[in-house]
Amino acid sequence: MSGLLDIPWAAWCLLLPLFAAVASLLTGPRLASRLAPLFALATVLATAGVVVRVLQSGPFRHAVGGWGAPLGIDFHVDGFSALMLAMTAVVAAVITVYARAYFSNDHGSGSGAYFWPLWFFLWGGLHALFLTADIFNFYVTLEVVSLSAVALVALSGTPTGVVASMRYLLTALTGSLFYLLGVGLLYAQYGVLDMDLLRGVVEVNPATWAAYVCILLGLLIKTALFPLHVWLPPAHSSAPAPVSAALSALVIKGSFYILLRFHFDLLPHEMLVASSVLLGALGMTAVIWGSLQALRQPRLKLIVAYSTVAQIGYLFLLFPLCFALAEPGDLWPTKAWAGGIYHALSHAFAKASLFLAAGAVLQAAGGDTLVHLRGLGERRPVIATALALASISIMGLPPSGGFVGKWLLLVAALHAGQWWWVVGILLGGLLAAAYSFRFLRELFRPAPENLVLHEEPRMLGYTALALALFTLLLGLAALIPFNLLSQGAPFPPNAFLEAL
Amino acid sequence: MNQAEIYLAAALGIMLIGLYGLFTQPHLLRKLIALNLFGSGIFLVYVAVARRIAGETPDPVPHAMVLTGIVISVSATALGLVLARRVKTLTGGTELPPPVEPEP
Numbered sequence: 001m002s003g004l005l006d007i008p009w010a011a012w013c014l015l016l017p018l019f020a021a022v023a024s025l026l027t028g029p030r031l032a033s034r035l036a037p038l039f040a041l042a043t044v045l046a047t048a049g050v051v052v053r054v055l056q057s058g059p060f061r062h063a064v065g066g067w068g069a070p071l072g073i074d075f076h077v078d079g080f081s082a083l084m085l086a087m088t089a090v091v092a093a094v095i096t097v098y099a100r101a102y103f104s105n106d107h108g109s110g111s112g113a114y115f116w117p118l119w120f121f122l123w124g125g126l127h128a129l130f131l132t133a134d135i136f137n138f139y140v141t142l143e144v145v146s147l148s149a150v151a152l153v154a155l156s157g158t159p160t161g162v163v164a165s166m167r168y169l170l171t172a173l174t175g176s177l178f179y180l181l182g183v184g185l186l187y188a189q190y191g192v193l194d195m196d197l198l199r200g201v202v203e204v205n206p207a208t209w210a211a212y213v214c215i216l217l218g219l220l221i222k223t224a225l226f227p228l229h230v231w232l233p234p235a236h237s238s239a240p241a242p243v244s245a246a247l248s249a250l251v252i253k254g255s256f257y258i259l260l261r262f263h264f265d266l267l268p269h270e271m272l273v274a275s276s277v278l279l280g281a282l283g284m285t286a287v288i289w290g291s292l293q294a295l296r297q298p299r300l301k302l303i304v305a306y307s308t309v310a311q312i313g314y315l316f317l318l319f320p321l322c323f324a325l326a327e328p329g330d331l332w333p334t335k336a337w338a339g340g341i342y343h344a345l346s347h348a349f350a351k352a353s354l355f356l357a358a359g360a361v362l363q364a365a366g367g368d369t370l371v372h373l374r375g376l377g378e379r380r381p382v383i384a385t386a387l388a389l390a391s392i393s394i395m396g397l398p399p400s401g402g403f404v405g406k407w408l409l410l411v412a413a414l415h416a417g418q419w420w421w422v423v424g425i426l427l428g429g430l431l432a433a434a435y436s437f438r439f440l441r442e443l444f445r446p447a448p449e450n451l452v453l454h455e456e457p458r459m460l461g462y463t464a465l466a467l468a469l470f471t472l473l474l475g476l477a478a479l480i481p482f483n484l485l486s487q488g489a490p491f492p493p494n495a496f497l498e499a500l
Numbered sequence: 501m502n503q504a505e506i507y508l509a510a511a512l513g514i515m516l517i518g519l520y521g522l523f524t525q526p527h528l529l530r531k532l533i534a535l536n537l538f539g540s541g542i543f544l545v546y547v548a549v550a551r552r553i554a555g556e557t558p559d560p561v562p563h564a565m566v567l568t569g570i571v572i573s574v575s576a577t578a579l580g581l582v583l584a585r586r587v588k589t590l591t592g593g594t595e596l597p598p599p600v601e602p603e604p
Contacts, residue, residue: 136565136568139569140568140572143572143576147572147575147576147579150579150583151579154583154586158590159590159591162583162586162587162590163587163590163591163596163597165583166528166580166583166584166586166587166596167596169576169579169580169583170522170531170535170580173535173539173576173580174522174535174538177535177538177539177542180539180542180569181515181542181545184542184545184546184549184562184565185545187546187549187561187562187565188545188549191559193561
């Protein structure tokens with residue numbers, strides 16, 4: 001067993017997708033599509049190796065190439081990064097299986113031809129992002145992720161898709177450049193880039209503030225927090241379905257992860273009190289605004305995309321609960337932190353499932369307006385069940401992962417005595433139910449007599465359903481992710497256990 | 501004003517010109533050039549940072565970071581130019597149409 005633990009799994013779980021990307025480029029789409037499940041499986045196994053190692057022996061560092069910080073760029077893996085890696089690997093592997101079926105009618109001429117290399121670069125970029133311990137390397141990984149994501153959005157080839165992709169590129173680049181400026185200002189003062197080294201020397205002064213503002217602005221643009229979300233709905237809704245799923249489920253979590261690293265592992269507490277209230281208020285506004293927009297959308301994919309704007313808002317509620325009004329020894333910051341991350345995790349599964357199901361609807365019914373959904377519950381029960389189960393998690397109803405995350409945030413807000421977040425969380429849940437029932441109601445209406453459906457690959461429905469079932473599993477077996485999350489958490493371990 | 505301060509002032513100026521262009525120029529080519537200006541300003545900050553202590557050998561790490569940044573910005577610009585051409589072919593215009601709020 002110790003032999004298995006000695007393998008540098010962290011390096012493999014980055015190398016395998018990058019290798020797959022280059023291999024897909026060289027072999028062409030047909031062979032790439034055949035090999036993709038193998039690469040996906042290998043990546044999942046390598047990631048499982050990382051997770052097991054963290055569970056057994058706690059957080060670890062890996063000096064890439066034997067160099068080590070400050071000159072080299074280290075990997076640092078704790079429970080949080082391992083959980084994000086596991087989330088990415090599982091969701092991306094299911095999307096890989098889906099994408100093979102989705103592009104199966106496309107004989108190497110259309111968008112499927114370019115999908116595989118870009119897809120594996122995106123996947124590898126995300127893994128690199130969750131592994132790295134270096135704030136400049138965060139910039140590099142953000143760009144690997146963004147550039148492949150932009151190109152993947154453009155694969156749809158439609159005018160809407162290409163325009164959305166162009167807007168996404170301009171926004172994403174602006175965000176990364178602001179982040180890069182912030183990193184430069186930090187380096188100017190402290191001369192180090194490694195997170196552990198930086199944490200020891202960082203001070204509160206105007207230059208650190210300037211760096212913080214730049215980094216925050218850059219990452220908020222990338223995470224699409226209201227009011228910086230305008231680029232997201234067109235990009236996420238016009239991309240091919242597997243791409244939409246990856247963007248909404250995984251890509252925005254990348255910049256959110258960096259944001260959490262800066263707030264919990266790097267910057268001094270007293271800098272974050274005021275900004276955390278602002279972040280919470282913007283998050284709350286995003287929940288309400290995104291949900292109201294989702295209520296007005298005519299197409300399933302647009303409803304789901306605006307739902308992402310709303311669900312991103314929830315993630316930001318953890319900031320005021322962790323930094324404002326909390327004394328050392330309080331338990332609710334631990335709850336809020338774990339709740340926010342759990343929400344990010346279950347949103348990934350639920351949102352990916354919704355977008356995959358929407359893609360299946362598009363292929364079966366030839367469109368995704370609400371009228372196209374009518375009667376699908378009867379004729380395509382697998383797709384309809386996936387949509388229904390994933391919506392349960394988005395609404396935050398038990399027994400789903402979405403419920404656990406929102407419940408922890410709710411309890412934290414009650415303990416903190418910040419009741420206004422409670423109102424927002426509950427209102428957001430009601431609004432999510434309202435926009436979800438808009439499409440669920442159509443699904444379970446009797447099928448029109450003249451309803452003609454295309455034969456879509458059955459795998460599309462099954463993979464969407466698999467992810468939806470996973471959201472239920474996250475609600476029923478929440479202790480395993482929490483156990484992982486407590487490894488190297490920025491809270492004392494006993495606070496973590498008591499909080500749950 | 502020492503050398504580093506002159507560099508930093510120039511960097512700030514270039515960044516502001518870039519940002520101004522990005523938000524005011526509708527033509528996609530101009531937007532891409534503006535983004536590159538903004539990026540160059542940031543690279544100049546890194547260059548200025550390398551000579552923090554006058555007289556000593558410059559720190560090579562910021563130079564390595566700027567080189568990485570240049571590689572990324574060249575690739576991003578190339579992708580941007582391809583997309584801008586696609587936008588022109590598909591919509592006939594060289595500007596982004598305003599984001600449409602879909603009618604319910």
